[in-house]
Structure formats: C-alpha cells, structure tokens
Amino acid sequence: MPDPSFASVPDMLASLRPSYPVMCFWPERIAITARRFLNGFPGKVLYAVKCNPHAIVLKAMHDAGIRDFDTASLNEIALVNERFSDVSCYFNHPVKSRAAIDSAVRVYGVNDFVVDHPSELKKLIDIAGPGHIIQVRLRTPGGVATFDLSAKFGADEDAGVELLREVVARQSRPAVSFHVGSQCRKASAYGKAFEIVARVLDRAGVTPEYINVGGGFPVSDAEVKAPSLEEFFSQISESATRYGYLGKVPLLCEPGRGMVADAASLITQVHLRKDNQLYLNEGIYGSLSEIVYGDLRPPLQAIRLRGPLSDEMRPFTLFGPTCDSNDVVPHQFALPKDISEGDWIEVGGVGAYSNALQSSFNGFTTDTFVAIRGATPSALAL
Template identity: 50%
Template sequence: MVKLVVKEARFSSVAEVIERLNPSYPVFMVFPEILKDRARAFLSGFPGTVLYAVKCNPDPHVLRALYEAGIRHFDTASLPEIAKINELFADAHCYFNHPVKSRGALESASDVYGLEDYVVDHMAELDKLCDVAGTDIIVEVRIATEHGRAVYDLSSKFGARSGDAVALLGEANRRGARTAVAFHVGSQCPDPDAYRLAMIDAAEIIRQAGVPIEYLDIGGGFPVEYGSPVPPMTAFFDVIIRARDELGLSMPLYAEPGRALSADGCSVLAQVQLRKDGDLYINDGVYGCLAEIQLGGQKPPLRALRLANGKCGPVSGATRTFRIFGPTCDSLDVFKVQFELPDGIGEGDWIEFRRMGAYSIGMQTAFNGFFTDTVVEVAGLNGA
C-alpha cells in the first residue's frame, strides 16, 4: 500500500486507524485526552511550577495537548526547542536548561527570544553566559546528585560538586545575577527518597552559599511503569512536600517532568512484515520511534491486532515469546528485550507498542530511509 502522510487526522480508536488507513508504514498515535489528564494531575499535585521537558517528546500534537491542560513553562535544551515553543505559544516561558550552550545559541536565546533563566555547572560556562547574555538574568546552578535506582544517571555528565556549586552561586551573585539551584536525580527514577536526599544536598549548598535563591528546580526523572511496578506520583509529591517543610526551604519549587506527562499518551503502531518461527520483523525498531526499548531496557505493554473483513480486532490464541527485529539492514536492529505475543501472529498483523510517548518520535533517525512521519490523534482516555 502506498504510504499516506496523515498529519492532522483524528480517529475514535486504534482500530479505526487500522480500518481506515490499513497502514504498511509505522504510525505514531497521540492520545490528547490522556496527555491532558496526566498534565492536570501533575499540575494539581506538585507543590510548585511545572516545566515540561521538551526533549522528551517535541511533537506539536503532544505540546498542544499539554498546553491546553495548563502547562505554560517549558524546559528547553536547544535553540530549535526554544524556537518551536515560542512559535506555538506566545505566552510560554522557556528555560535554557542545558548546562553547555554555544555562544550563538546564547545570543539568540537572549536577544531574539528574551530568555532570563539559564543553567550552568562550571565557572567557564558562567563566564560565557555573562559575556553573551549579561547579568540581568537568573543563573541556575546545577548540582550533581546520587542517581540511586534511576535508569539513566544524568549526573555522570552534568552537575557541579558541592564546593564548586557554592562558588558558582557566590560568583553569579557577585556579578549581579539572580541565582537558583537545580538538580536531576536521573531519568526513570522509581525511588521517591532520591528527591529527599537531593533536596538535603541542595539545602546545604544553599546554606553555605548564603545568597538569595529565586527557586529550587528539582528536575525530572518521575517514572512510569514498564512491566515493573513504580510508586504512584502522589508518593513522590508527598516526599517532596515533607522534605521541603522539614528542611525549611521557603523558595518556590520547580520540576521538569517529561516522561510522567507524555509516556502514557502515545503509542507506536508497527506492522509485521515477516515471521521466521520465533522472530518477527517489523517496520520500526531501535533506530526509530522504539529506540528507548533498547537504550533503557524498557518493556512497554503491547497488543497484537489484525484486520479481517474490514474490521480490526485482537489476534487471539495462546502466547509465546518472540524476538523482534527492526526494518533496517543492520544486525544491531534487534531488541534485547523479548516480548510475549499470540502464537498466531504473522505477516500483515500490527503490534501496538503502548506507553511510548517518552523518548520516541523525538529520537528517531532516518537510517536506511526508514522514518516515521505519520502522526495521528486518537480520542478517549483509555487508549483503545
């Protein structure tokens, strides 16, 4: 079937996507009502300002749904992300939260887009920032933290150690900039206590620095379930509120959720193109929208679907374990994680990979010419 690029189509269900399109190409499906529900829950539960981490999923369908739910602040890590948010939402507030920035990007962020909030974790970056953007800004000093049980340890790349962080806060204040503190406990962190421990570290650094603090940004890392249970989001909020009160942190709190807002609200629909006994070859893979399955060892929920007599329904029967290959000619394009699917699945059937809103469409490549550019919206809160 010839590929159709369906940029703005809306469907009532996943079954309708298959029945109307009969796609031989992968489809990225966005569930706006689920995205709005997750955003509203975070906005009402977190005791402070919520920034959506754009890098997690920059698709305009996702961004618009989150904005409609009330998100007005955005964690942006690059000039293209800043430009996209400003083009979509005139009243949005962007924060340049990448600790390493080019001078050209800083100049545009400051002069063209008027950004006021910038993260640094090294004195040379503070020198660069002040040289380009001046000092009528908020300098957000990012500190390193222990990553605990997080899947991705971000402090292995970014974050100032205690003494350096104190020096950065003092120097930024001496130059006339306003100051803030930030940390990130690591992406997909299932341990609420990691936030309490990091807040203890931040409170001590703030005490030693002795400068006014505009806000404490506790970063992202809030998890979703990929096969293994994680605590409910309310457990994280409760720990953060208690730590704030026990530590006497009177400044506003900020957070940068990405996965917690977007993961549940998107699926990837891929088609089986060949079956070799226990191996399935599909049209998306580790170089495409399913990259994080490989990178993070995630095992998202999935289901097999079949079109018969114009109607879509589940593939029935007993299940077995399958190895899944992506579409490229590269032998690395195979998931280390194996999946249980109905034994009757075969060529022409579809697999819906659910809970794929985080680090998916924004991470795909066009390697070997395979690229997902069909994005559709599906109504409803259950992702059916």
C-alpha cells in the same frame, strides 16, 4: 494541516491500513497527567520539550495549562515560541553556544539559564549580560534511576557554593537545580538531593530565586509498576518543609517522561515471519530505542482486522527494518501463535523519548502521527 484524529486504534487501522509505522497520541491522557502535576506538585510545572516535541504533545500541554517549558536548544526555544505567545522557556542545558545564548536572550527574551561550571557562567554573563536568573545545577548521587543524569552534568558541593556566590557577585539572580536521573523509582532520591541543596545554600549564604527539582518521575511498564506521582510530590513537599523552603522559596519541576510516556502507542506492522522471528517496520534505530537503552518492557498487543487471532501465545523475537543485525529487541515478547505478515502490533507506553530519538537509518522513519480521542490508551493502559 492538522494531524488527523481517530476514535480508536482499530478505527485508524481500518481507515489507513498502514504498511508504515504510525505513532498514536492520546491528547486527553496528556491533559489528565499535566493537570495531575499542576494540581499536585507544590510549585511551578515546566514540560521538558526534549522528551517529546511533537506538535500534538505541545498543544495538549498548552491546552492543559502548561505555560513553562524546559528547553535544551535554540531550536526547542524557537519551536515553543513560534507555537505559543503566552509562554516562557527556560534554557536549561548546562552547555550552550554563544550564538544560542545571544538569540535566546535577544530574539526570544529568555531569562532563565543553567550552568554547572565557572567557564559557562562567564560565557553566559559575557553574552547575556547581568540580571538573569542563573540556576546552578548540582550533582546528585547516581544509582537510583535508569538513566543517570549526574554523570555528565552537575557541580559538586564545593563548586556549587563557589558558582552561587559568583552569580551574586556578577549581579545576577541565583537559583538551584538538580536532576535525580530519568525513570527514578525511588522518591527518597529527591530527599537526598534536598539535603545537598540545603548544605550548598547554607554554605553559600544565598537565598535562591527558586529550586528546580528537574524531572525523573517514573512510569510503569508491563513488568514493573512505578510508585504514584503523588508519592513523589509528598516527598518533595516534606523535604522542602524540612529545610524551611516550602512557602518561602518557590519550587519548579520539569518532567518529560512522567508527563507523556503512557499517552502514546506505536503501531508497527509485521512484514515477514520466519518461525518465531517477526520482521517489523519499526525498531531500535527508530522510535523504539528506549526498549534497549531504558530496558523497557512495553505492553504489546497484536491486532488483525481480517479475523481473530489465536488466544494461545508464544515468545517471538522482534527485528526492526534496517539491515543491521543489532536492530533487534533484546528480549522476547509473547504474541498470538498465529501472528503473520500484515498483522499489526501496538507497542504501548512509548510517548517518552521515542519519536524524539529516532534516526532515518536505512531510510526508515516514522512520520505519521495521529491523535486518538478518549483518555485511555487502547487495551494497553498501565
């Protein structure tokens, strides 16, 4: 059954009157951002499925012209392939099971992989055979992004040189990748990563099939405005030019957050008010965990259909639905002083790492997803 679509959030609320949380996507907004990447990034654009694998999101990406997907697991590879027949998946997790490699190659025809350790390289070639494109993921300096993605994965320069030589020695096709960290507000981080790439490639004496600059493109929240995507594209072009790669070595990127974060809102309902404490039907064990882990300050808007809300605001503490005392948003949010049971709160800018991360702790899960027509996410456009 196709996901229902509505003209606006109030239209959805008037129709469903939901006592359960609803995730609203703006597919046109996703398409606009995808086209910004396709037109502005100096290379091929993959979408990082892990960020939001919902069918509405994948369809919007495909409709906008995205044909390449960064996938972390066999499940994601299957999800994409069973939906579209004209796409390529890149298996860009540096640690894969033998069974997943086997099925990726033999069932789905995957040709691109990532490694960051000699044992993974051996495993990959033992199972997949030679001839595939193998990206060596390089570690980049931390401290520039909200989520450091080089603390767990990525080879240092010496190991990267050895791995690239070994890829060639094992009759496979070398490429390079890195990830500066998710929600990286400094474009210069990509410049620093290119310095590392250039040193490693020089020392290895290898010409790569491509350089994959990963994701990391940041988004604004209600308090901090992120630099524009175009600033990042310029930095990447400049760096690729400086080291003689532009026009010679293809570039790839694989954004998640930057593609979808601003294209969704979560609609949650107030189920109880105790003074300045609101008990909601969605929380940090659900689709709102990034408020804690990403220290996000999403824009909030209260909605009441039965009449107006006060213009006067006061700070509220927001509790999620589970019985765990930790299920509380760690900072307060300003909302109308007369907000009460039955009113809804729209939490904006939650397209990234929201429903993808939710648990069903205490039996609470957001399982209603709708599309909203138009390109501007409510009054919450950042």
